[in-house]
Amino acid sequence: MLSRKATCKSHGEDSSYFLGWQEYEKNPHDPVRNPSGIIQLGLAENQLSFDLLESWIARNQEPTGFMKKGGSIFRELALFQDYRGMPVFKKELAEYMAAIRQDRVRFDPNNIVLTAGATSANEALMFCLAEAGEAFLVPTPYYPGFDRDLKWRTGVEIVPIQSSSVNNFRIIPSALEEAYQHAQKLHLKVKGLFITNPSNPLGTTLSIHELDHLINFAIDKNIHIVSDEIYSGTVFDSPRFISIMEAIKKKHLENTAIWSRVHIVSSLSKDFGLPGFRIGMIYFNSKTLIAAATKMSSFGLVSSQSQFLLSKILGDKKFTRNYIMENRNRLKNRRKTLVSGLQKYGIRCLDNNAGLFCWIDMRCLLTSYTFEAEMELWRRIIFEYGLNISPGSSFHCPEPGWFRICFSNMSEETLDLAVRRIKALMDSSSPNAC
Amino acid sequence: MDHMLRNEENLLSKIATNDGHGENSAYFDGWKAYDADPYHPTKNPNGVIQMGLAENQLAFDLVQEWVRNNPKASICTAEGVDDFKDIAIYQDYHGLPEFRNAVARFMGRVRGNRVRFDPDRIVMSGGATGAQETLAFCLADPGDAFLVPTPYYPGNDRDLTWRTGVRLLHVVCESSNDFKITRHALESAYNKAQEANIRVKGLLLNNPSNPLGTVLDREALTDSLAFTNDKNIHLICDEIYSATVFSQPDFISIAEIAQENVNCRRDMIHIVYSLSKDLGFPGFRVGVVYSYNDTVVNCARKMSSFGLVSTQTQRLIALMLSDDVFVDKFLSESVKRLGTRHGFLSRGLAQVGIGSLNSNAGLYCWMDLRRLLKEPTFEAEMELWRVIINEVKLNVSPGASFHCSEPGWFRVCFANMDDETMRVALGRIHKFVAQKKGGEASSRRQCRRSKLEISLSFRRLDEIMSPHHSPMSSPMVRART
Numbered sequence: 001m002l003s004r005k006a007t008c009k010s011h012g013e014d015s016s017y018f019l020g021w022q023e024y025e026k027n028p029h030d031p032v033r034n035p036s037g038i039i040q041l042g043l044a045e046n047q048l049s050f051d052l053l054e055s056w057i058a059r060n061q062e063p064t065g066f067m068k069k070g071g072s073i074f075r076e077l078a079l080f081q082d083y084r085g086m087p088v089f090k091k092e093l094a095e096y097m098a099a100i101r102q103d104r105v106r107f108d109p110n111n112i113v114l115t116a117g118a119t120s121a122n123e124a125l126m127f128c129l130a131e132a133g134e135a136f137l138v139p140t141p142y143y144p145g146f147d148r149d150l151k152w153r154t155g156v157e158i159v160p161i162q163s164s165s166v167n168n169f170r171i172i173p174s175a176l177e178e179a180y181q182h183a184q185k186l187h188l189k190v191k192g193l194f195i196t197n198p199s200n201p202l203g204t205t206l207s208i209h210e211l212d213h214l215i216n217f218a219i220d221k222n223i224h225i226v227s228d229e230i231y232s233g234t235v236f237d238s239p240r241f242i243s244i245m246e247a248i249k250k251k252h253l254e255n256t257a258i259w260s261r262v263h264i265v266s267s268l269s270k271d272f273g274l275p276g277f278r279i280g281m282i283y284f285n286s287k288t289l290i291a292a293a294t295k296m297s298s299f300g301l302v303s304s305q306s307q308f309l310l311s312k313i314l315g316d317k318k319f320t321r322n323y324i325m326e327n328r329n330r331l332k333n334r335r336k337t338l339v340s341g342l343q344k345y346g347i348r349c350l351d352n353n354a355g356l357f358c359w360i361d362m363r364c365l366l367t368s369y370t371f372e373a374e375m376e377l378w379r380r381i382i383f384e385y386g387l388n389i390s391p392g393s394s395f396h397c398p399e400p401g402w403f404r405i406c407f408s409n410m411s412e413e414t415l416d417l418a419v420r421r422i423k424a425l426m427d428s429s430s431p432n433a434c
Numbered sequence: 435m436d437h438m439l440r441n442e443e444n445l446l447s448k449i450a451t452n453d454g455h456g457e458n459s460a461y462f463d464g465w466k467a468y469d470a471d472p473y474h475p476t477k478n479p480n481g482v483i484q485m486g487l488a489e490n491q492l493a494f495d496l497v498q499e500w501v502r503n504n505p506k507a508s509i510c511t512a513e514g515v516d517d518f519k520d521i522a523i524y525q526d527y528h529g530l531p532e533f534r535n536a537v538a539r540f541m542g543r544v545r546g547n548r549v550r551f552d553p554d555r556i557v558m559s560g561g562a563t564g565a566q567e568t569l570a571f572c573l574a575d576p577g578d579a580f581l582v583p584t585p586y587y588p589g590n591d592r593d594l595t596w597r598t599g600v601r602l603l604h605v606v607c608e609s610s611n612d613f614k615i616t617r618h619a620l621e622s623a624y625n626k627a628q629e630a631n632i633r634v635k636g637l638l639l640n641n642p643s644n645p646l647g648t649v650l651d652r653e654a655l656t657d658s659l660a661f662t663n664d665k666n667i668h669l670i671c672d673e674i675y676s677a678t679v680f681s682q683p684d685f686i687s688i689a690e691i692a693q694e695n696v697n698c699r700r701d702m703i704h705i706v707y708s709l710s711k712d713l714g715f716p717g718f719r720v721g722v723v724y725s726y727n728d729t730v731v732n733c734a735r736k737m738s739s740f741g742l743v744s745t746q747t748q749r750l751i752a753l754m755l756s757d758d759v760f761v762d763k764f765l766s767e768s769v770k771r772l773g774t775r776h777g778f779l780s781r782g783l784a785q786v787g788i789g790s791l792n793s794n795a796g797l798y799c800w801m802d803l804r805r806l807l808k809e810p811t812f813e814a815e816m817e818l819w820r821v822i823i824n825e826v827k828l829n830v831s832p833g834a835s836f837h838c839s840e841p842g843w844f845r846v847c848f849a850n851m852d853d854e855t856m857r858v859a860l861g862r863i864h865k866f867v868a869q870k871k872g873g874e875a876s877s878r879r880q881c882r883r884s885k886l887e888i889s890l891s892f893r894r895l896d897e898i899m900s901p902h903h904s905p906m907s908s909p910m911v912r913a914r915t
Binding site: 001002003004005006007011013045047050053054057058060061064065072074075077078079080081116117119120123127128129130131132148149153191222223224261269273274275276277278279288289292293295296298299300301302303304305306309 | 445446447448449450451455457489491494497498501505508509510511512515518519521522523524525560561563564567571572573574575576578592593597666702710714715716717718719727729730733736737739740741742743744745746747750
């Protein structure tokens with residue numbers, strides 16, 4: 001009676017990533033009302049810099065208000081449904097994107113396609129680049145939402161590029177080739193690479209060598225590169241962020257075929273902590289794709305109200321520059337708080353310079369080196385210690401025992417409490433474990 | 435630089451390179467002509483007037499007044515900024531409870547509170563565009579089909595089929611009975627699908643209709659429901675124009691029929707809605723999927739991740755639509771103005787012998803220009819349309835783009851402009867018809883008259899016309915001088 005899509009599980013919501021959220025919803029921590037509730041450490045959200053945005057708004061009532069021109073701004077916004085997006089907003093967005101890449105890359109506003117969040121952008125890209133049954137190679141570990149966003153309604157397949165803790169989960173050429181061959185064996189035509197840089201869940205940025213390998217591979221196999229750079233505004237430490245566009249330019253490939261096959265996805269959900277506003281984008285060099293994706297964006301346009309507000313915020317260059325810097329500092333400090341706390345109790349964190357989370361090594365707590373043991377540990381951590389952290393298996397990590405723990409979606413006090421609970425977990429474990 | 439990609443188009447999907455987006459249809463050519471030369475009363479008085487855009491701009495003053503008096507509705511005001519953080523981080527695809535409650539309440543009010551909508555069944559989508567596509571993904575597999583009565587909104591082709599792989603099969607409706615849907619037409623379309631081995635999954639109704647501007651009566655709705663139950667297929671009702679019904683007969687929602695018919699298959703009924711037409715807010719992208727089927731609600735909700743409504747907008751809408759006093763005032767005033775504008779246009783057309791389908795809803799008239807065609811073919815319709823765009827400088831939409839089975843019908847929108855522009859547009863139509871039929875002398879006399887004047891020369895025009903084509907004998911709106 002219903003479609004196959006409606007009755008299958010490809011929406012991915014049965015993953016432990018989302019089950020942990022559900023447990024949190026049932027028993028959420030609140031410092032006053034429910035101090036023993038579950039602390040949400042599984043939500044990659046940036047709540048550290050809202051005060052900056054709020055004070056900006058308080059100072060900028062007039063430009064952001066609907067009262068301008070006697071209220072006719074409201075009317076203009078209410079009627080604005082041009083899928084090419086608001087020109088002033090795209091201009092500011094292009095400049096903002098360049099600013100967080102230290103102006104090493106320039107972006108043409110006309111090459112930006114706006115979408116309702118990166119979720120919508122990623123799906124639209126798959127619809128544009130691949131047929132049902134074709135595949136994209138995705139480095140593991142990767143964001144669980146990709147299983148839904150890239151595959152569910154598109155019918156596109158993900159073939160994982162394996163990684164190892166031995167070299168900190170870096171991408172190596174042999175792994176790319178292996179993944180490609182694996183796809184061939186499965187009779188899946190590979191249409192491209194899908195990378196996330198900075199990485200979720202690792203929080204690391206790709207080195208210029210990794211980017212070179214990826215570019216060379218994509219040239220050799222004649223495939224696309226999609227670079228999801230949604231966390232590019234959260235790079236708080238060295239090494240500096242290198243965008244795929246910068247890497248391509250460095251190799252002087254602007255006039256070659258690969259130029260048209262490189263695409264960037266981004267959003268304001270992570271940098272600015274505005275996931276509710278659904279502001280996503282795709283950046284293309286290819287005019288053909290700009291045209292196709294723009295039409296497709298009809299299914300998920302950005303509210304004109306939000307385009308207008310953000311064009312004002314981003315248009316305040318002084319504020320934006322200051323916000324970028326201050327936000328980075330706060331993220332850096334928050335990470336430091338978490339990492340030093342964890343290290344004190346014997347938990348190693350992957351060295352990361354970006355993102356809203358840490359990738360932590362809990363292998364020492366596994367009863368056996370298996371994913372079943374990982375799930376067992378995860379259940380203990382949620383139900384006995386009241387912490388929703390995300391198990392590595394939900395990110396398709398090739399090795400058990402790794403977890404992602406978010407640090408920017410709660411107050412300092414709550415984070416301290418979380419670290420104390422981890423101490424309790426470690427105290428209760430075998431003394432030789434870690 | 436892009437030549438590289440063009441040469442290697444096999445690197446893009448079929449979806450990216452085919453015409454499934456529908457934008458190469460004539461429907462959009464007119465828009466392009468308008469974009470290239472848009473009318474402006476002072477800056478470009480000879481430009482193309484946009485009459486191809488079904489938008490409701492007649493009651494913005496009421497909305498603006500409400501916005502001015504309710505600064506808390508915006509999270510960017512001193513009154514609203516305290517909620518900024520909570521709103522900005524809220525990304526739950528269930529949507530803000532106050533938003534869902536307000537939308538459910540509003541939908542009930544639009545239907546005279548004869549039916550109640552459950553806020554837990556309200557699922558967000560990227561406009562009605564997103565809602566249509568989501569339902570297609572939920573109800574049908576690639577290769578399956580929906581039946582759609584013609585003429586229908588061209589966007590359905592893109593929304594229901596482009597990325598879904600679902601097909602649309604026409605239920606042909608004819609002018610001889612005012613394009614009403616007949617059981618015979620439904621059965622005929624269904625049987626054709628069976629013969630071609632195409633699995634039909636549902637029937638899509640648009641009520642009030644775009645482009646007809648008519649509402650379905652109780653019999654048509656119950657018949658359609660009986661038909662879908664009989665064939666065990668879904669019934670999707672796009673009720674996007676539900677609050678644009680400006681005169682009798684009353685609007686009857688499928689929700690009312692579902693309520694009245696205890697034996698019907700409720701879990702096969704789904705409603706598409708949006709605030710783009712009733713309130714005039716297409717820019718805010720507020721679409722709704724409302725289904726009586728729990729699995730569909732759950733699935734559509736997960737899919738809504740691809741087109742959620744900005745929480746900034748959810749909050750504004752929640753406050754606005756919870757204001758009963760405002761809502762009642764808006765709804766009654768909006769339809770009053772729509773009715774007045776519709777009357778002005780349809781009478782103005784009739785004065786020059788142009789009939790239009792008797793309609794009581796929507797933001798447009800379904801104009802009968804058959805007698806202006808050189809011959810009763812779609813080629814002639816295209817030719818006439820190009821003349822209307824390029825010479826008369828009006829972007830109206832040709833019936834062919836709505837898959838109308840008969841040439842000569844055009845949709846002309848009336849709610850997306852002010853009174854003066856409407857008068858200018860009507861004046862151009864009068865001039866065009868006079869020039870076409872009356873010859874040089876008549877048109878010279880006409881040019882001396884004001885655009886507003888109801889002139890006796892038009893009556894002379896009617897007398898010149900052959901009685902065979904006289905609008906007096908058609909079931910259309912009667913000409914009045």
